[in-house]
Amino acid sequence: MQDSLVNVKARLGSTKFITDAEEHAHITIDEDICVTCPHENCMNACPAQCFEKIDGRMKFTYEDCVECGTCDIVCTPGSVTWYNPRGNFGVNYRYG
Amino acid sequence: MVTKSRFPCIVVGAGMAGCAAALRLRQKGVDVLLVERADEGGAKNLSGGILWGDDWAELIPDWKEEMPVERPVSNKKVGFLGAESAFVVDYHDESMKEDTVGYAVLRAKTDAYLLKKCQEAGVTVVTGVHVEDLYKENGVVRGVVAGGEVTTADVVIVADGANSRLTLSGDLRHGQKKLDEHHYALGVKEVLKLDKAVMEDRFHIGEDGGMAGEYVLGRDDGVMAGGFIYTNEDTLSLGVVVNLATLPQEKGNTLSTHDIMEQFRLHPYVQKLTHGAELVEYGAHLVPEGGYQAFSELSADGALVVGDAAGFCFSNGIVIQGMNYAVRSGVCAADAVVHAVGKNDFSAVTLSHYEKLLHKTGVMGDFERFKNVSKALWNPRMFSKYPDFLSNMFRGILTADGPKKKMRAHLTDAMKASGVSKRELMTDALTAGANL
Ligand SMILES: Cc1cc2nc3c(=O)[nH]c(=O)nc-3n(C[C@H](O)[C@H](O)[C@H](O)COP(=O)(O)OP(=O)(O)OC[C@H]3O[C@@H](n4cnc5c(N)ncnc54)[C@H](O)[C@@H]3O)c2cc1C
Ligand code: SF4
Ligand code: SF4
Numbered sequence: 001m002q003d004s005l006v007n008v009k010a011r012l013g014s015t016k017f018i019t020d021a022e023e024h025a026h027i028t029i030d031e032d033i034c035v036t037c038p039h040e041n042c043m044n045a046c047p048a049q050c051f052e053k054i055d056g057r058m059k060f061t062y063e064d065c066v067e068c069g070t071c072d073i074v075c076t077p078g079s080v081t082w083y084n085p086r087g088n089f090g091v092n093y094r095y096g
Numbered sequence: 097m098v099t100k101s102r103f104p105c106i107v108v109g110a111g112m113a114g115c116a117a118a119l120r121l122r123q124k125g126v127d128v129l130l131v132e133r134a135d136e137g138g139a140k141n142l143s144g145g146i147l148w149g150d151d152w153a154e155l156i157p158d159w160k161e162e163m164p165v166e167r168p169v170s171n172k173k174v175g176f177l178g179a180e181s182a183f184v185v186d187y188h189d190e191s192m193k194e195d196t197v198g199y200a201v202l203r204a205k206t207d208a209y210l211l212k213k214c215q216e217a218g219v220t221v222v223t224g225v226h227v228e229d230l231y232k233e234n235g236v237v238r239g240v241v242a243g244g245e246v247t248t249a250d251v252v253i254v255a256d257g258a259n260s261r262l263t264l265s266g267d268l269r270h271g272q273k274k275l276d277e278h279h280y281a282l283g284v285k286e287v288l289k290l291d292k293a294v295m296e297d298r299f300h301i302g303e304d305g306g307m308a309g310e311y312v313l314g315r316d317d318g319v320m321a322g323g324f325i326y327t328n329e330d331t332l333s334l335g336v337v338v339n340l341a342t343l344p345q346e347k348g349n350t351l352s353t354h355d356i357m358e359q360f361r362l363h364p365y366v367q368k369l370t371h372g373a374e375l376v377e378y379g380a381h382l383v384p385e386g387g388y389q390a391f392s393e394l395s396a397d398g399a400l401v402v403g404d405a406a407g408f409c410f411s412n413g414i415v416i417q418g419m420n421y422a423v424r425s426g427v428c429a430a431d432a433v434v435h436a437v438g439k440n441d442f443s444a445v446t447l448s449h450y451e452k453l454l455h456k457t458g459v460m461g462d463f464e465r466f467k468n469v470s471k472a473l474w475n476p477r478m479f480s481k482y483p484d485f486l487s488n489m490f491r492g493i494l495t496a497d498g499p500k501k502k503m504r505a506h507l508t509d510a511m512k513a514s515g516v517s518k519r520e521l522m523t524d525a526l527t528a529g530a531n532l
Contacts, residue, residue, distance in 0.1 A: 008354045011286065011378040037347075044343045047284045047353045047380035067140070068380045069259030070282050070353070073275045074340065084261060087242075088135040088224040095287040095331065095377045096142045096203035 008049045012064050020089040025062040026082075027071070033079035034058035041074035066091045098231075098239075098246040103129040103220070105433050106240055106249040108227045108262060110134075111141050111203075112419050113403025114255030115210035116426030119155050122217045124434045129249070130211075130219050131242065133226040138207030141257070142285060142381040144324050144333060144416055146308050147206075148198040151423040156213060164209050166200035166328035167306025168193050171299065175311045175365075177323065181487035182365035184311075193305055200306050200326045200333065201419075202287070230254070230266035230399065237266065237398030250442045252399045253429050255422075258382035260392065260405035268393045268401055277340045279386025281411060284357040285335030288373035292330045298369065299327055310415055313360060314483025317351065318342055320474060323360040325369060332373055336360050337383055337411065339474060353380070383418070385411035385474075388463050394454070395447040400429040408459065410466045412474060421459060428453035477520060485514035 020026070027050075034040075040058070042051040048064040051071065058079075067090055072082035084090075107118045110132035118130040134140040146169060152159040170193045175184030215221050231239040231246045239248035256262050258280065263269050299307045309325040313336065320339040325332060336357050344351050360366060384390065384407045391407040394400065402408070402425040409418030432450035436442050454460045489510035492501065501509075511518065 004350075004352060004355050004358070007358060008352075008378075011375060014375045015378050039345050040347050041343065041345065043350055044352050045282065045340060047282060047357070049352060049354060066378075066380050067259070068282060069275070069382055070280075070340065070380075072259075073277050073280060073382075074343075082261075083228075084133060084226050087133050087226040090140075091379065092134070092136075092139045093142055093204045093377065093379055094139075095333075096138055096205075096207070096379070 005049050005052065008047075009064065012048055015066070016092045016094055017063065018089050018092055019063050020085055024086055024089070026067075026085040026090065027060065027062055027065060028081045029058060029060045030079045031057050031059075033077050037077050037079065039076075041076075042071045042080065045070045045074045098248065101129060101239070101247045101249055103127050104250045104437055105129070105253060106131065106247065107253040107255055108240060109255035109257060109405070110137055110211050110214070110221070110223075111207060111255060111257055111403060111422060112210065113405070113422035113426040114253070115207065115214055116155060116423040117253050117255060117402055117430045118214050118219045119217055120427050120430035121433060122214070122219050123155070124430065126430075126434060126437055128219050129247075130214055130221045131225050131227055131240065132211065132221070132223045135224040136208055137211030137223065138204040141203035141207050142283070142379045143201065143203050143419060144283070144285070144326060144335060145201055145203070145419060146198040146326060147201045147419045148417055149420045151420050154427065155423075160196060162209070164205040166202060167301070168196045168304070169198040169200065169308045170305030171301055171307040173307065173309035175309065176314060176483035176486050177311050177363055177365060178314045178483040178487045180364060181483070181491070182311075182363075183483070183486040183490055184309075184365075188300070190305075198308065200308065200328050202328060202331070202333070227256070227262065230262055232266070235397065237396060250398070251433055251436060251447065253433070254399060254401045254405050255403050255426065256405050258384050258404040258409070260401075263392045263401055263405055266399070268396055268399065270393060276386065276390065279384065279390035279407070281337045281339050281383045281385050282353050282380060283335055283337045283383050284353050284380045285333060285378075286357070286361065286375055287328075287377040288332045288334060288370055289330065289376050290332050290370070290373040294372065295327055295330070295332070301327060312478055312483060313356075315479055317344070318476065318480065319344070319351070319356065320476065320479045321356050323366070325366065331376065332370060334361060334366070334370060337416065383411050383416060384409040387466055395432070395444055395450045397444045398442050400432060400447055400450050402426050402429045408463070410463070421462075424457060424459050425454065428457060428459065475524060477516065477524060481514050481516045485510050485516050488513045
C-alpha cells in the first residue's frame, strides 16, 4: 500500500517532533526475528507506518513514531524492544 | 547513585490522573514530587475527547472558568456509517450548555494548565525527565530511576498512562510482560482548523455550544472501529478507535490503522462536515478497554497505580470515558497515601485502602456495570451488519418507496438485504437496551 505510506507521511508533517540522534532511537527491532514472523502485524497496527518491508526484510524508522506502544503489543514474536524516548524528545503535541 | 528525597510521595506522569493525585496530596498537606517526561505539560497526551462530569470541582472549584476547555456539548450525534450512507441520531439540547454535562478538550492545553495549577499549589514539578524504572529493594518499591539515578520516597503513584511501561517493568501487571491486544484499542486522531463562524453555522451550535459525534463504522472485513468528531473552539477533532485484535492477521494484508482513519476522513458524511478545514496535527494513542479483568495491580508495597495505567478507562468503540476516572482514581490514591502517611506504613496492606476508596466512591461499581455494556457494543454484527441494515431500512421508509409498504415489510427487506436474522436483532436489541 504505497499510497498509504505517502499519505501518512504527508499527514504526519503537521505534527511537531523533537528528534533524538539515531543512536538514541527508542525502539529497535531484530530483523532476523521478523523473517520468521507469521503475521507482520506491526505494519497494520502502526498509525505512523514506521514499519516497511524492503527487499524481504522488515525495516523500522523511529523518527515519525508517535509513541503509542501498539507495535510492542502486536509483535508476538518478540522482535520489538520498546522504550520511551529520552525526556523531552519525540512527539510534542500542540493540541493532543 | 541513590538519593534519598525529602518527599513522602513521588507521582510519575502529569496527565489528568497524576495531576489530580499530586494536587490532592498538596491540598492535604503532603509533600509531593511530580515527574513528567514531556518538557511542557500535556505535550505527550492525546484524547478525543470529551471531559464528562464535574470531577475536577473537588480539587479546583472554579475549573469551568479557569481550565482552557473548548466547547460545552450541546449537541450529541450517534450514528452508523455505511459505505456511502449515514444513519445519525442528532440530539440538540440547549439545557446541556447550562448543566455543562461535558466539554471538548485538547490535552496539550488542559494538561499544561493542570501542571501549572499543581506548581501553584506547592507541588514540586520536574518536566522533561523520563522515569526509566521503578526502584525496588527486596521486591518493595522504594523510588524511581531517572537518568540512571535513583530518587527514593515512601510511596510512588504510577500515573504513566495507557502504554504504562512502569507497570510492565516494575512487575505490577500480575506477571504480564506485555500488554494484551484484547484489552487495548488504538485511537488515531487528526486536529483540523476550521473558521469559527463556518463551524458554528455548519454544526448549528452557535457561539456557545458544541457538538460531540460518535459513529459505528460499518465494515465488511471484520475490523471493528468507531469514529468521532468533536467541535473545539476553532478546530475539529476527528478520529477513529480501532479494536486491535480485529485487524487482519494474515501476512500481505496491509490494511493499516492509518487507512481506517483515511476511510473515515474521506467518508462523504465526514467530508461534508470537515470541508475546508485544514490539518494541523496527526497523532495516536492507546485506549485501555479491557475493563475489570485488565486492571493492573492497584496497590503494592510502596506503590499505587492510577488512571489509564491501571486500566480505569471505559470504551465500547464509540464512547470513551477515561479522563473522569483518571481524576477520580487519582484522588482515591492520594487519600490512600494520606492514610498511609498517618500510619507511617506504606505496605500493600495499608495502601490497599485505595481499593476501599475506589469502591466507596463508586469507581469500581461503574466498572462492574460496564462489563456487560462493552460486550453488547463490541459485537461484530454492530459493525458488519447494522450500518447497512439501518441504511436499507430507513432508505425504504424515508424515500419514495416508503408510504407504499408497511413498516414491517421495510424491516423484513432490510433484514434480508443486510443478512441480519430476527433472532440476532432481538438479542442484540435486548442486550443493548438492558445495558445502556
Ligand atoms: C483517541 C482517544 C479518545 C479518547 N476520548 C476520550 C473522551 O472523549 N473522554 C474521556 O474521558 N476519555 C477519553 N479518552 C481516554 C483518556 O484520554 C484517558 O483515559 C486519560 O488521558 C487518562 O489519563 P492518565 O492521566 O491516566 O494518562 P495520560 O493522560 O496518558 O498521562 C500520562 C502521563 O504520564 C507521562 N509519562 C508516561 N511515562 C512516563 C515516564 N516514564 N516518566 C515520566 N512521565 C511519564 C506522560 O507524558 C503523560 O503526561 C480518549 C483516549 C484516546 C486515545
Ligand atoms: S510483528 Fe514483530 S516480528 Fe512480526 S514483522 Fe513486525 S516487528 Fe517483526
Ligand atoms: S509506538 Fe506506535 S507509532 Fe511508534 S512505531 Fe510503534 S506503533 Fe508505530
